[in-house]
Amino acid sequence: MTPPEAPAQTTGGNSPAVLSFDDSKRRAECSLTVLKTRKDFLRAARAGRQGTASMMVQARRRLDTEAETGIRVGFTCSKKVGNAVARNRAKRRLREAARAILPEKGLSGWDYVLIGRAGATASRPFDALKGDLAYALRKLHDPAK
RNA sequence: GCGGAGGGCCGGAUGGCCGCUUUGGCAGGGGCAACCUUGCCGGGGAGGAAAGUCCGGACUCCACAAGACAACGGUGCCGGGUAACGCCCGGCCGGGGUAACCCGAGGGAAAGCGCCACAGAAAACAGACCGCGUUCGUUGAUCGGACGUAAGGGUGAAACGGUGGGGUAAGAGCCCACCGCGGGGCUGGCAACAGCGCCGGCACGGCAAGCCCCACCGGGAGCAAUGCCAAAUAGGGACCGCGCGCGGGGCAGGUCGGCCCAGGUCGAUACCGCCCGCAGGCACGUCUUGGCCCGGCGGUCCGGGUUGGCAGCUAAAGGGGCGGUGGUAACAUCGUCUUUAGAUGAAUGGUCAUCCAAGGGUGGGCUUUGCGGCCUGCUCUGGACAGAAUCCGGCUUAUAGGCCCUCCGCGCGU
């Protein structure tokens, strides 16, 4: 009664497959990984970007030669956002928004980088924050096709 | 009641849903193993400053080793506390405040060097610009010379003791009283220092956060220290040491030598020293046998590569509560109970609701001449400074608001 995660990962794109709640949750948890190296951040910055009121989103489709699978996401806040408390708070809200939106709207095989902005990332209502991320993902996926 | 001073404490609360990290147990999967991974259940998960990195330590590596001097840096009234400190406690002195109390890098300026602009006669040896006085030229005035003097003058941050009296030609510690200064004495105190009386006659300006002197302390670097593993690049370069190229090194056996040595000789009271040295022993050296192993080795620096993992890593001079003892106190000590984040693009949360603090607006009531104050209803805003990064003890800086204790001054009442 415990199928392996392979089929969920391969179909992972934008197919509107009818998935049970348990299956979609499982797919999200095993596919979202975190960007850690500076090289990945720089490559994502050179690819497409989309700004919204509360954040800047950078996205890049990985090459087929790269071994990583699933959706990868990174979070960045510069010193312009504020002191360490403000930066950590902005990154936490971005992380929660990504956890809520990316498994539904993100594409497998892509890298995303979410950049916090001074003030707005911390003060914007959470539903609007999630809306901003979904809007940016639509704009980024559209011209890439 | 108003105003003020000192000290201590807290740093929103509860719940629902969804998450992160660490740890324990159980079960499953992978792996030879170390271990990795999935699910369920349970436990833990930022601060008083985590900050600044200004001091002091623990710990690790390097250097040197017995310590000390020199150099450099730091500290600086006295005594105590502490693992240590530039920290803390108590005391002294000076300044401020009516007071509670607060502030002070607070050793030495007769060890020496240096500096004190401008102004002023003169800025550190003392001297004399205007003055004051005597006398001479010249009797009076004026002017000039000689001599005495330093009271008064202006300048300056600072002017060679101050005030009063005597004294004098004019003056002056020239003399006297008080104050200041210096020296030595007695008393109290561990000491810094204070008090008392004596003497000396003013001889002694300031700056040491200028050099310096004195006393004390300090080897340097820092967890990105350090050790190990994996991956990857290069199979490099320079210097030094050892070894040497038909031969070298190591292990094993043997020979010879060396050393130790029961014992003996000589000197010596003895300890002991010197010499010889059989047997025995040897982590020693040489030579040899050619049985086995290695194919140059070690160190420092440069260059190149990797930016992965593990250990260090969190329980220690630990903190806190209560009680006892010593101490004025800081603190020490004893008993008992309790508590204890370990992340690494970096967790400790996201979101919603309610309540409690706080502020603004507005309605009503009470009080007041008025400003204003108190009670209550509705609504809006909405939590200060700020995030561990090896760990402790301090200091400094930031901080909405609230609570508690002690003390001082004024007013009122008793």
Next chain:
RNA sequence: GGCCCCGUGGCUCAACUGGAUAGAGCAGCCCCCUCCUAAGGGGCAGGUUAUUGGUUCGAAUCCAAUCGGGGUCA
């Protein structure tokens, strides 16, 4: 996270060690020279010496704290 260095006109630097006038070049404005411009010459303005406090008669300088910027270390 540790360690180190630096803050002077709009810009680049002096003056700091050794205390008393904050100066130079470029840039800006005005004038002269030229038919005009450039170059050249003259003049002017522009500084809380990063901030605060202390030592001193006197601080850009000495001392302490704070703020800001930069570099370096596996």
